[in-house]
Amino acid sequence: MRMERMDWPGDIRTQLDREGSAVVELLCEQNRGVLDRIFALVDTKTLDQIQSLPNDRNRISAIVDYFRTSDRNLCTRFLNTVYLYSENIPFPLETTLVSIVGYTPGTNFNHTFETDVSSPSPHVKRPRIDHLQSYTNVLKSMVQQKHELVAHTVVKDIHLDDTWVYLRHRNPPRGKDRTIQPQAFLDNHEGEESEHKVSVESLLKTTSRVVMLLGRAGSGKTLLVHCLGRSWAEGSFPSVHLLFLLEFRQLNLISRDLSLKELLFLYYPACGDVQEQSDVVFEFILSNPEKVCFIIDGYDEFRAKLTHPEKLESIIDPSKPLPMTDLLSGLCNRKFLQGCTVLVTCRPRDVTDMFGSPGFITCELQGFDRLRVKEYAEQYFHNKGDERKKKAVNLLMDNRHLLSMSHIPGLCHICCVCMDHLFSSDGTDLQLPTSLTQIYMQILLAFLKHIDEGVVSGTSPLQRHRTKIAEMSQLALKGLDESTIVFMDIDVSPELQDFGVKSGILSRVKLTREDGSSGCGFTFMHLTMQEFLAALHLMTSQSITESQLKKKLNLKTRWTTKIDPKTVFTDSLHLYVCGLAAEACTSSLVQLKGAEGARAWIQKRQATVRHVLRGFSESTSQTGPKIVELCRCAHETQDAKLAGDIGSRPQFELRNIRLNAVDMDSLAFVTAAANQNVCLDFGGCSIDLDCLEILPSFKNVDHLIFRSRKYDDKFAEALCGILCKLQALRQLDFISGGLTDVGAAKLARALEGCPHITHLNVSDNSLKDEGIREIAETLSKLPNISSVLMGKNSISTDGILTLIERMAACTSVQEVRVEANKEISLFFSQSSDTVCENTDLNNTIEPKNVTVKQSNINVSNVISLCNKLRGFSHITLLDLSNNLLGNKGLKKILDLLPKLGMIQEISVCENGVDMDGVVMLASALCNQKNLRRVDASENGKKKLILSFDTSRRHNSRQLTPIVTGVHLHKKLRYIFVNFLFLLFLTHSDIKPVYMTKLCKQLVKCENLLDIEFSHLKLSNESVEKLMLILPEMSSLQLLNLSHVDLSTNGALLLVKSLADCQRVTAVELRHQAEAFIRFVPEKAEAAICKLTEYKLCKSNIEKLSRILENCPRLSELDLSHNLLRDEGVQCFVDYLPKLKISSSVSLNGNRITQVGALHLVNSMNTCEKVVAVEVSLGVEDQSLIKFVEEHVNGKTLRLRECSFEVIHLKKLVEILNRCPRLLTLELSSNSLHSQGLFSLLDSLVELSTIQTVKLEKNGLSSEQIEYFVKQFSSCHQHRDIRIEEPWLTGNAVVSLIAKCLTLQPYIKEIRVSRASINIITEGNSSLSSTFVAHPEKFLPALQSISFDDCDIEGQHLASLTIPIQKCHALQDLRFFQLKVDRKCADFFSAVIPYLQNLRNLTLDLKGAAEDELEMLAEALPDTTAFESLSLSHVVLSDRGAAVLGRELQKVPNLKSINLSQCSGWTAAQGRDLVIGLVQCVLLTEIRLDSVVLDEEGVNILAQGFSYLTSLKRLSLNNIRVVTSETFVNGTGILYLLASFRSFRQMEEIELESWRMGDSGINELVKYIPSWAELVKLSLSDNSVTDQAGEKLLAALSHCRVLQKLQLSKNQLGQASAAKLAQVLPLLPQLSDLNLSENKFGPKGSLALCDGLMSMKALKILHLTSIGSSDLVGVALSLKHCPSLEDISLSWNGCGDNLAQTLAEILPSCTKLKRLDLEANNISTAGATVIAKCLPSCLSIEVIRLWRNPIAKDDENLKDQRLNFSSV
Secondary structure, three states: OEOOOOOOOOOHHHHHHHHHHHHHHHHHOOOHHHHHHHHOOOOHHHHHHHHOOOOHHHHHHHHHHHHHOOOHHHHHHHHHHHHHHOOOOOHHHHHHHHHHHOOOOOEOOOOOOOOOOOOOOHHHOHHHHHHHHHHHHHHHHHHHHHHHHHHOOOOOOOOHHHOEEEEEOOOOOOOOOOOOOHHHHHHOOOOOOOEEEEEHHHHOOOOOOEEEEEOOOOOOHHHHHHHHHHHHHOOOOOOOOEEEEEEHHHHOOOOOOEOHHHHHHHHOOOOOOHHHHHHHHHHHHHHOHHHEEEEEEOHHHOOOOOOOHHHOOOOOOOOOOEOHHHHHHHHHOOOOOOOOEEEEEEOHHHHHHHOOOOOEEEEEEOOOOHHHHHHHHHHHOOOOOHHHHHHHHHHHHHOHHHHHHOOOHHHHHHHHHHHHHHHHOOOOOOOOOOOHHHHHHHHHHHHHHHHOOOOOOOOOHHHHOHHHHHHHHHHHHHHHHOOOOOEEHHHOOHHHHHHHHHHOOEEEEEEEOOOOOEEEEEEEOOHHHHHHHHHHHHHHOOOOOHHHHHHOOOOOOOOOOOOOOOOOOOOOHHHHHHHHOOHHHHHHHHHHHOOOOHHHHHHHHHHHHHHHHHHHHHOOOOOHHHHHHHHHHHHHHOOHHHHHHHHOOOEEEEEOOEEOHHHHHHHHHHHHHHOOOEEEEEEOOEEOHHHHHHHHHOOOEEEEEEEOOOOEHHHHHHHHHHHOOOOOOOEEEEEOOEOOHHHHHHHHHHHOOOOOOOEEEOOOOOOOHHHHHHHHHHHHHOOOOOEEEOOOOOOOHHHHHHHHHHHHOOOOEEEEEEEOOOEEEEEEOOOOOOOOOOOOOOOOOOOEEEEEEOOOOEHHHHHHHHHHHOOOOOEEEEEOOOOEOHHHHHHHHHHOHHHHOOOOEEEOOOOOOOHHHHHHHHHHHHHOOOEEEEEEEHHHOOOEEEEEOHHHHOOOOOOOOOOOOOHHHHHHHHHHHOOOEEEEEEOOEOOHHHHHHHHHHHOOOOOOEEEEOOOOEOOHHHHHHHHHHHHHOOOEEEEEOOOOEOOHHHHHHHHOHHHHOOOEEEEEEEOOOOEEEEEOOOOOOOEEEEEEOOOOOHHHHHHHHHHHHOOOOEEEEEOOOOOOHHHHHHHHHHHHHHOOOOOEEEOOOOOOOHHHHHHHHHHHHHOOOEEEEEEEOOOOOEEEEEEOOOOOOOEEEEEEOOOOOHHHHHHHHHHHHOOOOEEEEEEEOOOOOHHHHHHHHHHHHHOOOOOEEEEEOOOOOHHHHHHHHHHHOOOOOOEEEEEEOOOOOHHHHHHHHHHHHHHOOOEEEEEEEOOEEEEEEOOOHHHHHHHHHOHHHOOOOOOEEEEEOOOOEHHHHHHHHHHHHOOOOOOEEEEEEEEOOHHHHHHHHHHHHHOOOOOEEEEEEEOOOHHHHHHHHHOOOOOOOOOEEEOOOOEOOHHHHHHHHHHHOOOOOOOEEEOOOOEOOOOOOHHHHHHHHHOOOOOOEEEOOOOEEOHHHHHHHHHHHOOOOOOOEEEOOOOEEOOOHHHHOOHHHHHHHHHHHHOOOOOEEEOOOOOOHHHHHHHHOOOHHHOOOOOEEEOOOOOOOHHHHHHHHHHHOOOOOOOEEEOOOOOOOHHHHHHHHHHHHHOOOOOEEEOOOOOOHHHHHHHHHHHHOOOOOOOEEEOOOOOOOOOHHHHHHHHHOOOOOEEEOOOOOOOHHHHHHHHHHHHHOOOOOEEEOOOOOOOHHHHHHHHHHHHHOOOOOEEEOOOOOOOOOOHHHOOOOEEOOOO
16 A cells, blocks of 8 residues: 655654653563664663663663654654554554654655564554544534534635634633622732633634633634634644534433443444444543644533532543533533543533633633624625615614624624615615514515515515414424423424425525434524524414513523523513514514504503613612623613613613623613613623723713723723713722723823713722823813822832822812822812812911821921922821831921921821931920820820921910900810820830930920820830929929829829829829829828729738828728728728828728628727718618718718627627717618617617618518607607618508507607608607607697609508697698599598698699599698699599689788699689689789690789789790681780780799790790899790890890799890890809700800800700701810819711810710700710719719710610610
């Protein structure tokens, strides 16, 4: 057989290098003859060297290496010899050798071989190679035939080297991830894919990988893979020996299990000796997988989903039959044939089914750009005449909708077909379709035209072929429902086959069945046509219900996960359904429907589709991909209202999807329809550059966001081309991208054409100094810019300095923030017309902040930095934290301060400054004029902030006499702060040497100085150094030592300052908590010492006491929580007489027992100055000793929860017997034992000095109380007994009181309230013996008895009847919240007649019936002694009101009546009550709050007032008048007010909620000046404005004893506030002022400040909701109100500036108990500032912070007095 030599196209030596090890192994198995032939090819010298090697393997390896480095010809001869003479060559190696040597069947060798027995015949080796070569040729032929079938209608030749795909470098995006949202990993750049373009041809040039070729429907996937097959067949890919092109649509026909071999030879069968050839070929495939390529087209058409690789065996036998899903999954996921090349085409959403196998990459087909669209159109119309071609191309390029669809190659072809059809149709008016659906409707007409060629008819093609179209549409929908693309010939009727093929709608395809036989099938010309026809069926078929139609309208997502079920291959069905709902398609659908009433039926179905879409638009949970799909649907419907509903959302957030021109066109359509501004946020989306040209059609886009590394300079360049066309654009974010200086320069130039831009963000790109400079220089041309962000780029220190220099020239820049490469932020004001121009701002100085952190600024940069900062007109804050300044750099900054102008704060935190630098700053604090505060931590290494007083630079010490408005803040600050200098050094370790240096510098400070040494480590030596110099610091005001790690001895050294420095007014030390020493300018009159939470042993107590002996000014001593226990307390009590303490000693929380308590009690005997001892051994664990107070002569002992045993009680009695001056004894919750109790009670009786005994919750029984009352009251002196037990209610307490009245005649007063009784006795020694001899003849001395909230009912009062009847001296009888029944009425009817001296009767009754109330009214005393009646909250009927009115006339001397909150009578019958009331002409007090009267009743009252000349107190709050015309127009109110002219002694008047307005106030002010004794005026809720308010306040200036003024809930404004400020100094006794809910505003609240500063007696101030969020001035003025107890500044929206000011003044408000800050805008930081001052505010009980943005669980807000609860 003749063989012909062929040259090996590759590098033979490289191939030998690759196969070298296999050749060595082969030759090691050959006989000596083979090796000798090979040795003969080597030169002698080299052969001698090789032969000297120790063994054959080494020699063979050397031989192979020799030929590997030889020339090509010699290497070829070597391989030729190996091939010819070697035996048992492995098949893979043999294949390689034969390819290199170049033998083919039917040729001879060119070389002459020796005739030798050992020489094998080459013909023996040929069969396997021949079979492989033969099959390869056949395979290439079949692949080429497939290409011809697919490409026969191609308009333009495909060039694989010029057809591009986007190659992705990572696995595909997780998309709709179940755990991580797209935004989350996008912000961190996790999961984001980078892309670059490669040619389609390159996909097969790199082998041994799995490639997913993605593409939308019509993108040309099938055509391209067939072109790849053709190129292979033509020899383009030499590394691929075998290429198998399979189609998923064909694989759908296989139902049985197949092996890989069966599958391959089913579609590409062997020829000749079939079995032998197939075995050889398959052996080659198994042995050389890297030389085999599998292309499987159309995974989206596959009915099933590939099996997950985890469910497959680790290694699969390719010879084993498997289900098709397992077989294909094993191939794609490397379960067999590892190293083979696999290319699978599918639509983007199905990519996750590939499970990310090793070597897996994805690429997506790039669509047509404008140029290719034009080229394609020109090629399509090439043979249709120049005029038509020109017209069609121009039309296509000029129509935005058609052009956007043409970016997809398949749709480009469809558009060309559509235009060709329209051009060839009759008529001159060319109506272009506006949607994809309308294009397909034209395509359908074009196909029908093929059938109607030459036919003339008056009916439309749709009507003529209605039946066949209906059949075809039904077939299409059935195929979609069953996931069928290929239809068998038996599934399509012959008539329909003929119709479909002739029209071009259907195509015949050759099928290979699973048994290997061939058949014929049909497919639609394209899947999109099948979907369109299916949509026609849905919209026109009577058999499709609305419910079925709605199920087809599901929005497709472009995010998929591996767990999503395999969906049908359709992508566009829902779009076509929506498109057919357009009005433009109605006529066509009616023609296809054809039945009577078709139009109405079609329109109803169209309305259904639009209704479903409108429902989708109302959903707020739609993701970006579904929103895009919804926009596509709306665009297809061409419904502007529906589009407007969808586009009304403020932001479209699009993540990790590919957006094509059609998507962008649809988005433009809906946003334009909404007619409102919108933000487009593109994150990780793949966008073709041509798509950006559609952006100008987004008329309402004011904010564009691009965030992805995909967006690089090329993308920016394309974006720059259209920016100036976006007229609505205000904000542009180009972030987390690939922008470099090149792109930034182009972007900067493009922004010059965007004057409306307000926000620019180019953070997280690859910008360097030049790029940032380019953008910064552009800002001068952007007049409306407000913020620019450029962080996370690569700027150098020089670049930062250049940026600052550039910004210094911008007069409108407000803030520059630079933090290394993390943050670059620029903020601008909009106060001027232009941003960056040099203008004179003398009158409009705006503060500017400059932050330069982590920017490597060192001492060499400081001068340059400061020079550049000089360009700023007014710097408020300069932050240079985290740089490299060191002490030298800090010194330079201090030297250059004059260059920095009006700077207020410099931060140099974390700049390598040490304690030497801090000492330098301490010196500067004393010497620099403007440096006011130094705040440092960790010896200056961490925090270091310098604050300056800019006002001093303007010599603002001299204040103008009149200061108003906003300047009042500065005035108040000057008055209260007085240029206080502060040094904060925290979290540091001050060594003794530095303590000395620091303090010596601070001694030089001439101004008031506060020092904070908090969170420090201070050794005793450092404390000693501090104490040595402390007396010399004459300006020191406060030394804060909070949270200092201080030893006990160190703390005692600090306490010694009380003796060493006479200026010390307080030493408060809490172990590792709040601690400070306070100073006064001169000698302190009194001092406080608090040493708490230290573990003080006996020796510590002795040392402390010796120190305190030398402190004659000591007022208070607090030794709480020091674990003194009984021994420590005893030691301290022994020293107590030597101490000069004037006020109190607190020993709380020292864990003492009853023994310790008795030591404290005994101090009343051992120390004459002790006047009170309070001990509680319960949970509170409180102990307090009080010393002599003014006007206190006796002593008080309070013992709570002491649980004394008998032995303790005996000891207590002994101590008390030695205390002759004991006046008051309180025993609470002590569980007294009976034996010891009676002994104690007897002892108390013996103590004649005791006047008051309080026994609360001691478990006393009724008998014990009776015994004690009898014994304790038996002496002749005044005694006050107070007993509280939980059972003292109802019948029990009434019975006890009755027995006490019987047993003890000296009881003068009894008060019963809430389970407690208070009995006051008056002794009379002259009557004592008489009572003992004849008790039945003795009358009780009781003068007053009251019961309040005791659950008493009428039946309980029976036992009290006789004792009360005997109390002839009773003057005051009070019952509150008494449940009234008949027995109750009987009680009062029985006792009142006996009470001839009764002066006051108060009855607050509940549930009284009409008859009982009449009985009570009739029982009222008519004696001359009766003066006061109170019946508040009583419900009286008309008859009861009349009876009460009559009875009042019988009380001649009545001086006070209270009927407030009484009700039940009608307005008309109320007249009788008023008539009786005004007959009491001696009345001095009337209270009628909330009573109901009619107009006549009010007139009677007004007339009666003229006779009540003695009236002093009048309360008519919220009086309810039955509506009448006179009261509507105000004349009735004026008439009533006019009656006040007769009042001359008025002290209190309350007229709340009258809503009298200015006219009423004008009437009232006529009389107020005459009320010189007025103490209280309440006019809240009266609609008073400034007009009358100023007159009212002027009138009040005559009421110099006024104490309470209530003007809340009016309409007072700035003018009234100013007037009030003038009047307040004239009211020195005013203690209660309520101005809440007025409209003072900022200026009014500031005006109040001058007046408040004079209010020395003010206790209550309420300024709730006064219309100003700036109450700093008010807060500052409160420091001059020393009596304040209750302040309300709630509901004003005040911020942290108020909190800061309050923290400054609260320590001086020594009586303040309550502060209400509800509903302001105080943050956690502000609350923390307040919390820090609370240790110095002992009187405060609660600060309400409800409804403020505060983190309530913050560690700094643990003080129980801070109240965050809300109700």
